[in-house]
Amino acid sequence: MSSYLMYIINVVTTAAVYAVFVLGLNLQFGYTGIVNFGHVAFMAIGAYTTVLLSLAGWPLIAAIAAGVLLAALASLLIGLPALRLREDYLAITTIGFAEVIRIIINNEVELTRGPQGIFRFPLPFESWGLSPLGWRVAFMILCLLTLAAVYLLLQRLTNSPWGRVLKAIREDEDAAIALGKNTRVFKLWSLALGSAIAGLSGVLLAYLLAYINPREFLPLTTFTGWMIMVLGGAGSNVGVMVGSLLYFGLFSLTRPLESSGLVALGLTGQQVGALRVILIGIFLVVLMMYRPQGLFGRKEELSLDR
Amino acid sequence: MTGEALLDVRAVSRQFEGFWAVRGVSFTVPQHQIAGLIGPNGAGKTTLFNVVTRYLPPSGGEIYFAGTRLDTLPTYSAPGLGLVRTFQISRVFSRMTVLENMLFAAPGQVGEGLLGALLAPRRVARQEKELRERAMDLLRYFRLDHMAQNYAGALSGGQRKLLEMARALMLNPRMLLLDEPMAGVNPALKEQLLDYILDLRSKGITFLLIEHDIDMIMRICDRILVMAQGELIADGTPDQVRRDPRVIDAYLGASQ
Amino acid sequence: MLQYVANGIVVGAIIAVAAIGLTLVYSILRLTNFAHGDFVTLGAYTALFINLGLGWRPAAALPVAFVVGAALAILLELLVWRKMRQMRASMVALIVASIGVALALRNLLVFFYGPSPQNFQQPVQRATPFLGLPVTMTADQQFALVASVVLVLAVHALLRYTTLGKTMRALSDNTDLAWVSGIDVDRVVTWTWIIGGGLAAVGGVLYGMTRPLYPELGWHLLLPLFAAIILGGIGHPYGAIAGGFLIGIVQEVSVYFGVPVEYKIAVGFVAMIVALLLFPRGLFGEASYR
Numbered sequence: 016m017s018s019y020l021m022y023i024i025n026v027v028t029t030a031a032v033y034a035v036f037v038l039g040l041n042l043q044f045g046y047t048g049i050v051n052f053g054h055v056a057f058m059a060i061g062a063y064t065t066v067l068l069s070l071a072g073w074p075l076i077a078a079i080a081a082g083v084l085l086a087a088l089a090s091l092l093i094g095l096p097a098l099r100l101r102e103d104y105l106a107i108t109t110i111g112f113a114e115v116i117r118i119i120i121n122n123e124v125e126l127t128r129g130p131q132g133i134f135r136f137p138l139p140f141e142s143w144g145l146s147p148l149g150w151r152v153a154f155m156i157l158c159l160l161t162l163a164a165v166y167l168l169l170q171r172l173t174n175s176p177w178g179r180v181l182k183a184i185r186e187d188e189d190a191a192i193a194l195g196k197n198t199r200v201f202k203l204w205s206l207a208l209g210s211a212i213a214g215l216s217g218v219l220l221a222y223l224l225a226y227i228n229p230r231e232f233l234p235l236t237t238f239t240g241w242m243i244m245v246l247g248g249a250g251s252n253v254g255v256m257v258g259s260l261l262y263f264g265l266f267s268l269t270r271p272l273e274s275s276g277l278v279a280l281g282l283t284g285q286q287v288g289a290l291r292v293i294l295i296g297i298f299l300v301v302l303m304m305y306r307p308q309g310l311f312g313r314k315e316e317l318s319l320d321r
Numbered sequence: 322m323t324g325e326a327l328l329d330v331r332a333v334s335r336q337f338e339g340f341w342a343v344r345g346v347s348f349t350v351p352q353h354q355i356a357g358l359i360g361p362n363g364a365g366k367t368t369l370f371n372v373v374t375r376y377l378p379p380s381g382g383e384i385y386f387a388g389t390r391l392d393t394l395p396t397y398s399a400p401g402l403g404l405v406r407t408f409q410i411s412r413v414f415s416r417m418t419v420l421e422n423m424l425f426a427a428p429g430q431v432g433e434g435l436l437g438a439l440l441a442p443r444r445v446a447r448q449e450k451e452l453r454e455r456a457m458d459l460l461r462y463f464r465l466d467h468m469a470q471n472y473a474g475a476l477s478g479g480q481r482k483l484l485e486m487a488r489a490l491m492l493n494p495r496m497l498l499l500d501e502p503m504a505g506v507n508p509a510l511k512e513q514l515l516d517y518i519l520d521l522r523s524k525g526i527t528f529l530l531i532e533h534d535i536d537m538i539m540r541i542c543d544r545i546l547v548m549a550q551g552e553l554i555a556d557g558t559p560d561q562v563r564r565d566p567r568v569i570d571a572y573l574g575a576s577q
Numbered sequence: 578m579l580q581y582v583a584n585g586i587v588v589g590a591i592i593a594v595a596a597i598g599l600t601l602v603y604s605i606l607r608l609t610n611f612a613h614g615d616f617v618t619l620g621a622y623t624a625l626f627i628n629l630g631l632g633w634r635p636a637a638a639l640p641v642a643f644v645v646g647a648a649l650a651i652l653l654e655l656l657v658w659r660k661m662r663q664m665r666a667s668m669v670a671l672i673v674a675s676i677g678v679a680l681a682l683r684n685l686l687v688f689f690y691g692p693s694p695q696n697f698q699q700p701v702q703r704a705t706p707f708l709g710l711p712v713t714m715t716a717d718q719q720f721a722l723v724a725s726v727v728l729v730l731a732v733h734a735l736l737r738y739t740t741l742g743k744t745m746r747a748l749s750d751n752t753d754l755a756w757v758s759g760i761d762v763d764r765v766v767t768w769t770w771i772i773g774g775g776l777a778a779v780g781g782v783l784y785g786m787t788r789p790l791y792p793e794l795g796w797h798l799l800l801p802l803f804a805a806i807i808l809g810g811i812g813h814p815y816g817a818i819a820g821g822f823l824i825g826i827v828q829e830v831s832v833y834f835g836v837p838v839e840y841k842i843a844v845g846f847v848a849m850i851v852a853l854l855l856f857p858r859g860l861f862g863e864a865s866y867r
Contacts, residue, residue, distance in 0.1 A: 176432030195400030299677030
């Protein structure tokens with residue numbers, strides 16, 4: 016019973032963490048049209064900065080704030096030169112940026128402990144003396160509250176005149192400039208804010224896993240984020256949250272059945288893992304072929320079709 | 322002429338990899354005038370337009386609008402000074418409603434800043450209400466008010482042209498630059514557009530338009546500029562231009 | 578130093594072979610194909626399969642790899658890309674779909690071969706002086722270099738002297754023109770995939786002869802590949818070749834100047850960013866800014 020409960024808690028928490036991650040991506044692509052295929056980099060920067068600073072004795076809140084801020088600043092580092100690029104070049108550049116960040120984390124062993132990862136670092140609620148289950152529940156609530164806060168912030172922003180400018184940029188940046196808007200500044204803010212949110216999700220991910228290592232920040236994470244976004248329909252914040260729950264619900268709840276069944280057929284754990292990614296890949300292709308607007312998106316709001 | 326120079330283009334040139342698309346073009350447009358820019362295909366009209374509105378940097382020359390030098394400013398600053406352009410193929414924001422298209426265009430919105438959007442909801446709401454009224458007035462003027470809540474992508478070609486003009490008016494422009502407003506428009510709507518342009522001029526707006534429909538341009542323009550092969554070859558009233566042998570040559574030459 | 582340049586030329590030649598397909602597919606089909614790197618991997622593993630199964634030398638597997646790469650490319654064209662073109666899918670939808678293909682393909686290899694690095698089964702080779710120059714290469718490196726140069730020349734001949742090649746160049750220079758001018762587009766598209774998929778797979782075999790194979794081999798080569806074609810100006814096969822050599826040499830020589838080996842990919846990437854900033858149209862052409 017309690018292990019099943021633990022499982023549900025885990026799924027909800029993971030879905031919430033990824034929903035935060037993808038809400039940032041959705042601000043960038045769904046609302047502003049910025050093609051960011053390196054989103055995982057900002058998650059990694061948030062996670063590593065926070066963990067390393069709290070290990071160095073910073074209070075958690077300050078470490079988290081620094082992680083979020085650094086993720087935003089890093090996005091400006093790549094955004095300043097690259098945001099003017101056409102979308103395909105931007106896609107390549109952002110992927111490349113994320114890979115470089117990961118390579119740095121992997122190789123700067125003195126700073127990050129490299130491929131070994133970091134196993135013990137300060138977690139929230141540690142001084143409360145909770146049982147493992149109690150901690151899981153408390154952390155799940157923290158993640159849900161964070162998600163709610165990010166969601167409300169984004170709803171307010173995207174429904175404001177500020178959000179209207181972002182949407183206009185997504186639709187036709189030249190026309191937006193012709194009406195007197197300094198679109199570059201809006202794009203940089205959108206990128207920075209979305210990346211700060213990714214940084215925050217990275218912090219949550221670190222706490223959820225209770226360890227971090229560079230393998231958690233492979234490009235696959237970005238692509239999973241894209242899948243969640245297009246599942247729910249890019250440009251819809253509610254869609255992102257539903258998409259995340261659906262993704263982790265569907266994939267995680269079937270996991271025990273699937274693995275025990277497939278392992279019984281003689282497959283190794285590695286092969287089952289590979290099979291899952293193959294399915295993700297095929298699903299992405301099919302989704303793009305048949306429903307690029309997402310499962311819930313409306314035809315006239317086709318976000319991936321202009 | 323009817324007033325002082327509003328737009329002042331001085332010896333503007335634009336080069337593309339050794340080819341002069343626009344070369345040494347100078348002219349002024351005084352206030353309250355409707356000026357037409359014509360010329361055979363490839364004469365450099367749209368390039369000139371793009372240079373004047375800073376969509377392309379000039380290779381040489383200077384551009385002044387209402388006394389302010391434009392060509393050293395970023396592209397987005399011309400509309401704020403009162404110079405607004407439209408595009409040859411209307412560019413509406415398809416997945417935004419007609420009303421949203423209008424509201425977007427208004428300058429100086431408190432809610433366009435992140436802090437304003439987050440911390441001043443009442444001021445934003447008040448401003449939105451005012452803007453919505455103004456937008457609806459303009460939409461009524463262009464008979465688009467019944468479409469206000471539709472996606473702009475659902476509009477017909479003619480309606481898009483009207484929306485583009487209505488949207489530009491949200492900026493209270495002093496001058497409109499229209500790139501082929503009559504292209505691909507049915508005769509009835511053409512007459513309508515004509516009336517709008519004349520009416521807006523009577524309300525104090527200055528126009529410069531590129532047009533292929535010579536009939537139209539002769540009817541509404543006070544003044545016509547003719548370009549051929551990147552250069553300005555004639556500048557005068559419709560009657561003067563009609564009789565100018567260089568203009569006739571340019572059109573005949575281009576049609577060979 | 579010379580030795581590093583020589584290594585760079587070998588890698589660069591392989592990058593050039595693989596990059597030609599990427600740039601042709603991009604310019605003719607308007608597809609930024611993120612699965613291209615995984616065709617490289619597929620080629621390498623095809624050679625591994627033959628090497629382990631039949632005991633052939635990897636070089637003997639080149640034609641087989643070409644056929645496998647070309648066949649898979651055509652299969653995907655029929656299953657996915659043709660339909661997406663017909664429905665006028667956006668650039669981003671195409672990119673996402675190609676990432677899906679990349680993930681599926683790569684993990685198919687993980688499924689059968691596992692994630693760890695593997696080597697071809699063959700006698701250990703000693704590096705010997707090459708053409709009397711003060712540099713040494715293994716026999717496989719020498720073979721990879723020569724084969725790459727031959728392939729590049731063959732593509733050159735195809736593009737320059739055959740009707741098909743001329744049509745392809747016309748299409749890649751001006752897609753709109755050619756799509757409406759009565760060219761047998763399907764035929765050109767098919768050949769684009771044959772050349773693109775086939776050369777990528779062949780490039781993979783050659784690449785595998787110079788280093789261990791692992792499932793992310795091609796993915797990690799993809800960024801240098803993009804760097805090469807962006808440097809060369811996307812859509813220009815000759816630019817891609819030049820860009821390939823440039824990236825290969827820059828990457829290897831950076832090691833000589835004290836850049837840690839692990840940062841090789843990063844070096845190629847930084848070179849690309851610098852190139853994008855300094856030459857927004859690539860060294861040869863098309864605008865990358867909107």
